Amino acid sequence: MLRQRGAGGYDVKGRVAGFSDDPRRLIVEHEAIEGYMPAMTMPLTAKDSTALDGLAVGDAIGFRLHTEADSSWITGVERLPDTAVARHPAGPVRAGAANGPQTGAPQPVRVGVEVPGFTLSQNQNGKPVRLADYRGDVLVLTFIYTRCPLPDYCPLMSKRFATLQEQIPPKLKEQVELLSISFDPEYDTPSVLTDYAARYTGDLSNWTFATGTKEQVERVTGLFGVFTEQEGGQITHNLTTALIGPEGTLREVWRGNDWQPADVVADIKRVAGPASARAAPTASQRTP
Structure with a gap:
C-alpha cells in the first residue's frame, strides 16, 4: 500500500493493463493509495504521451498521480523491476464483480x-x-x-x-x-x-x-x-x-x-x- 503524498500528488505503483485510442491514456492496475482509493484498475492520462513510449501490457511501473478540482493526470512514469509490483496489484478478478x-x-x-x-x-x-x-x-x-x-x-x-x-x-x-x-x-x-x-x-x-x-x-x-x-x-x-x-x-x-x-x-x-x-x-x- 502506498502512503506518500506530497504537494505534487501521490506516488503509485502498478502494472499496465491495457491502452486506449488516446495516446496519452493507459489502463493501469494499481496498488491501494492509503486515504484516497483502494487498489483498482482504471484509465489514467499522462500529460505527455511520450512518457508512455515503450510500455507494454504487464509492465510494472511507478508514477505520480496528480489531482485538481476537475482533472487528474500522471507524471514521472517509469518501468520498474518486475519483482517490485505484485502480478495482480488489485487482486484477482472476482466472479460476478x-x-x-x-x-x-x-x-x-x-x-x-x-x-x-x-x-x-x-x-x-x-x-x-x-x-x-x-x-x-x-x-x-x-x-x-x-x-x-x-x-x-x-x-x-x-x-x-x-x-x-x-x-x-x-x-x-x-x-x-x-x-x-x-x-x-x-x-x-x-x-x-x-x-x-x-x-x-x-x-x-x-x-x-x-x-x-x-x-x-x-x-x-x-x-x-x-x-x-x-x-x-x-x-x-x-x-x-x-x-x-x-x-x-x-x-x-x-x-x-x-x-x-x-x-x-x-x-x-x-x-x-x-x-x-x-x-x-x-x-x-x-x-x-
Whole structure:
C-alpha cells in the first residue's frame, strides 16, 4: 500500500493493463493509495504521451498521480523491476464483480433505436423512476456514484450537468429532463443522493438523481454500455452520457469526459425542434 503524498500528488505503483485510442491514456492496475482509493484498475492520462513510449501490457511501473478540482493526470512514469509490483496489484478478478458486459445483460442500444423500458426503484425522494415517465421530453442521462474519488470522473460529469442545466434555454426547460443514475445502490440511498445533488444544483425541477436494485442497475448499465466493477468501497467504471428523444429513441451517446455542455444544448435544440411544435407534458402525465 502506498502512503506518500506530497504537494505534487501521490506516488503509485502498478502494472499496465491495457491502452486506449488516446495516446496519452493507459489502463493501469494499481496498488491501494492509503486515504484516497483502494487498489483498482482504471484509465489514467499522462500529460505527455511520450512518457508512455515503450510500455507494454504487464509492465510494472511507478508514477505520480496528480489531482485538481476537475482533472487528474500522471507524471514521472517509469518501468520498474518486475519483482517490485505484485502480478495482480488489485487482486484477482472476482466472479460476478462486473456489471455491463456479462451473461444475461442486455445488449447496448444503438443510436437510432428505441430504448427499452427500465425502472429504478428510488430517486432522491425515495420514489420510483421509469423511462416511460419521460416520454414526450428530451432526456439527457449519465451515470455516477457519489463516492467517486477522481475529479475528472463522476464529479466532473455532475459539474457538466449543472452547467448544462443552466444553459438550457428557458423556452425548452419544460421539455428537457436530466437524470443522473447511480450504480452504487447499497451506498447511494435517497438521503445520500439528496446531499450529493445539493453540491451541484438548487433546482431539482428537471434534474433527478436515482438508483435501483442490483438487477435494475445491471439492466440500465447494460442498455447503455456502462461497465462497472466493485473494488472495495470504490467502483471502476467507464463514462457514458446519452440523449433520448421525446419519442424514446436513443439520439446521441457520448463516451468519456470530453463532451461540452454547449454541444449537448445544440443537440437538445435539434432533437426538441421548435418549442411550439408540441405542448410540454402536464404534471398529470408524470408518475407521482
